[in-house]
Amino acid sequence: MVKYASISETRCAGSNPGRMERYSLLSLVRHARRYHENWQRAWRDPAPKKAYDIVIVGGGGHGLATAYYLAKVHGVTDVAVVEKGWLGGGNTGRNTTIVRSNYLRDESSHLYEFSLKLWEGLSQELNFNVMFSPRGVLYLGHNLHDMREIERRVNANRLNGIDAELLSTADVQKLVPLMSCSPNARYPVLGASLQRRGGIARHDAVAWGFARAADAQGVDILQRTEVTGVRCDNGAVAGVETSRGFIGARKVACVTAGNSGVLAAMAGLKLPIESRPLQALVSEPLKPCLDVVVQSSGVHCYVSQADKGDLVIGAGTDSYNGYGQRGSFSVIEHTLQAICELFPAFSRVRMNRHWGGIVDICPDACPIIGETPVRGLYFNCGWGTGGFKATPGSGYVFAETLAYERPHPLAAPFSLDRFATGALVDEHGAAGVAH
């Protein structure tokens, strides 16, 4: 049985040193009277110090969350987050923002459920509106096998204390009137699972909220600072070479998603990871027409409507390794065929933008969290196609792993050595990972 800190403990530990100006209705009114001219900048732009206790490589959601929880829960503030571009410019800003916890295996469902619970209080915790909207996540079944897998997963979720419901075709049609549930469809909708507590959030706000809150605790956020090498000394890490000079560190924590293999190679390591482009696209804004997240592995698409009205559509990964942050047109075509099959009304909607993120996929579609053969070098990677939902939970467990130099109980099953012991946590497909 996994035991972990309750959510209330995570909220009250540490205190706000008061450097951060709190956002509130009152502060809005106060600033409005001064023509909004003197808002405090959300985070500082410090020069790098010579050395830090912990250097976190990668200023995406996971890295910033790690820094925040290190400072807030464990009081470790001698921390730098090193980012080669801008905050949240990697996969944090290149996903479809779906948050859910309905995974199949005990290990992963505990981890994602812990994260979902953090999401529920995150805007208050960070004093930053991350626009978490628990509107429900629907996962469709199109044949008997799909339905059996869905029933199995719903049962597994409920045994793990995660909300899950099984819906019939009529229930689905009632929930999503726009969806074509005709029995004559090539891939008819036979039913679905629904996690009502799942939903979407605002991706940028997650990075900014964690950055602002971490900065307020004294964490240095170094943007436009690219790591070019990892310096090791007698099998222990000594620091990182960057485009702004050498930065010493007692521990280096790599949270670099698709580029984890590149970072690992700098330290002379190889990881069981392959990096592939995963793309998504958004449409022009529409009036509200879809108020749940719809996923289907059978026809392979997922779609939700963001608060500003655009449809956010996810596609599959490219089949081959790649670091170019773009995807294939054949994948877009396939995805939009599926969307039009499910939502004939969307066939005339125009698409505005599409983008690709480089996802780091492990053989078992589960993350790697923890130490490496190089002393003091830690990795938190391999989140693959589903890392966004894990952002707060990933940061929380990784922070504890770094602070105490032993894995957080929820992170323990996801150590690097599972690829030698064979204790893989197989979540490919089984957990409704429509990529």
Next chain:
Amino acid sequence: MFRIRCPYCRELRSEEEFSYAGEAHIPRPEDPSSLSDAEWGEYLHTRTNPRGPHREMWVHTAGCRRYFNVLRDTLSYEILAVYLVGEMPPEREEAR
């Protein structure tokens, strides 16, 4: 999107006709039972995953259905060389 010249069909065809088959040049250990768990795990799971030239296998699924090797840049997606199974990639200059 890119096009691949199939070394058997000798035609430049769209990527969609082909299927990716993973990193090339990972020989199966001759005596698996003599390996340690770590060595076997490394054979099964660990990949070089480079950002740059990558030696990989493709199969011409919608064509001759034969496997061959490709040296492809994973950042620019440029195909640097196509060569047969059992061969090693030609030197970079030759490939151009």
